Amino acid sequence: GYYGQFGGAYIPELLYANVEDLRKQYLQMIETPDFQKEFSSLLKDYVGRPTPLYYAARLSERFKTNIYLKREDLNHTGAHKVNNTIGQILLAKRLGKKRIIAETGAGQHGVATATVCALMGLECIVYMGAVDIKRQAPNVLRMQMLGAKVIPAGSGSQTLKDATNEAIRDWINNPEDTFYIIGSVVGPHPYPDMVARFQSVISEEIKKQLKEKTGSENPDRVIACVGGGSNAAGAFYHYLDKEEVKLYAVEAAGKGIDSGYSAATSVLGSEGIIHGSKTLLMQTEDGQVVEPHSISAGLDYPGIGPLHAFLIKTGRAKVVTIEDQEALQASLLLSRLEGIIPALESAHAIAALEKIEFSSQETVVVNLSGRGDKDLDTYMNYLKEYGNDHHTS
Numbered sequence: 001g002y003y004g005q006f007g008g009a010y011i012p013e014l015l016y017a018n019v020e021d022l023r024k025q026y027l028q029m030i031e032t033p034d035f036q037k038e039f040s041s042l043l044k045d046y047v048g049r050p051t052p053l054y055y056a057a058r059l060s061e062r063f064k065t066n067i068y069l070k071r072e073d074l075n076h077t078g079a080h081k082v083n084n085t086i087g088q089i090l091l092a093k094r095l096g097k098k099r100i101i102a103e104t105g106a107g108q109h110g111v112a113t114a115t116v117c118a119l120m121g122l123e124c125i126v127y128m129g130a131v132d133i134k135r136q137a138p139n140v141l142r143m144q145m146l147g148a149k150v151i152p153a154g155s156g157s158q159t160l161k162d163a164t165n166e167a168i169r170d171w172i173n174n175p176e177d178t179f180y181i182i183g184s185v186v187g188p189h190p191y192p193d194m195v196a197r198f199q200s201v202i203s204e205e206i207k208k209q210l211k212e213k214t215g216s217e218n219p220d221r222v223i224a225c226v227g228g229g230s231n232a233a234g235a236f237y238h239y240l241d242k243e244e245v246k247l248y249a250v251e252a253a254g255k256g257i258d259s260g261y262s263a264a265t266s267v268l269g270s271e272g273i274i275h276g277s278k279t280l281l282m283q284t285e286d287g288q289v290v291e292p293h294s295i296s297a298g299l300d301y302p303g304i305g306p307l308h309a310f311l312i313k314t315g316r317a318k319v320v321t322i323e324d325q326e327a328l329q330a331s332l333l334l335s336r337l338e339g340i341i342p343a344l345e346s347a348h349a350i351a352a353l354e355k356i357e358f359s360s361q362e363t364v365v366v367n368l369s370g371r372g373d374k375d376l377d378t379y380m381n382y383l384k385e386y387g388n389d390h391h392t393s
């Protein structure tokens with residue numbers, strides 16, 4: 001479970017049997033024809049895959065290159081996260097688990113988990129920081145509507161890391177009947193590998209779709225935002241060993257890298273252990289996790305998946321950092337040029353187009369991880385402050 005020096009499974013002894021059981025069985029289970037059949041049929045008929053690969057003509061004109069958007073925003077529930085929760089719920093079912101737990105920050109992973117629990121008729125408990133419950137009321141209602149129980153995590157900063165601690169505590173107390181659905185390529189092995197495999201459908205489709213549209217499976221560049229890194233892992237997956245395809249991990253720089261309000265883990269982070277794996281994380285000199293900041297709740301995470309720590313350290317992926325303001329501008333740009341309102345997370349990937357020099361011949365794929373409905377409040381506040389025609393061409 002290592003990517004270079006990153007990864008592994010640093011877990012309390014009480015969870016060892018559970019994680020080890022999953023590690024021994026997950027690959028075998030995923031590869032059975034029965035699993036593959038159910039997974040791909042749900043992705044097709046329930047999630048709505050394949051998602052389109054859309055040639056964004058006006059955006060391309062603006063950046064003087066050829067830009068394709070991978071439309072993960074068109075998935076059921078509005079983002080890529082459901083690809084993973086479908087995969088994990090099918091595993092949980094096959095392992096005979098009756099109870100599903102999850103942690104959520106913005107509520108997106110909680111909604112995706114509550115959705116698949118309703119689909120499979122399994123009990124669903126979602127831990128969420130008390131502060132986040134207040135900030136993300138619509139997603140709390142969605143989870144409740146879907147039949148999930150949302151439990152507030154009241155310790156610490158009452159945000160994602162506290163919710164994660166509560167979920168792990170629950171798992172330790174209920175190791176027999178409970179499956180822990182993790183929402184990104186983070187956590188102890190085998191989670192990062194497992195989640196990357198479930199999300200790899202994104203680049204599997206990109207290859208086919210690009211071949212049809214351009215005659216070649218390979219783009220020149222793939223750009224994706226990175227919170228924990230699952231949508232990026234999915235978009236990069238089938239290109240990892242194609243050195244000619246340049247990969248860009250876009251991180252949230254918040255109010256600025258050196259402002260103290262940032263979530264640019266791969267720039268500011270150092271090696272340490274978070275949520276059961278060794279990776280890069282933002283920490284103080286004595287190893288306390290630093291509270292991250294990003295205007296986008298999905299990128300507001302103090303760590304980064306071990307795969308991405310490895311890709312970045314080895315130079316395979318380049319990092320682009322985007323500040324809150326730049327992401328807001330990019331969201332308006334995409335809305336006005338293409339009629340697509342992106343999630344704030346995905347707007348970071350769009351903003352990265354401003355920071356890369358392209359030639360006119362290139363093929364560039366941006367993974368549009370989610371749609372912007374959940375962010376309309378933030379967008380409207382921004383428009384009020386800066387006026388309506390900001391930064392469009």
Ligand SMILES: *Cc1c(COP(=O)(O)O)cnc(C)c1O
Pocket residue numbers: 079080081108109183184185225226227228229230231232298299343345346369370371
């Ligand atoms: C959660 C989320 C992200 C960040 O998570 P990753 O695991 O890094 O992909 C990005 N975009 C959207 C729309 C999200 O909901």
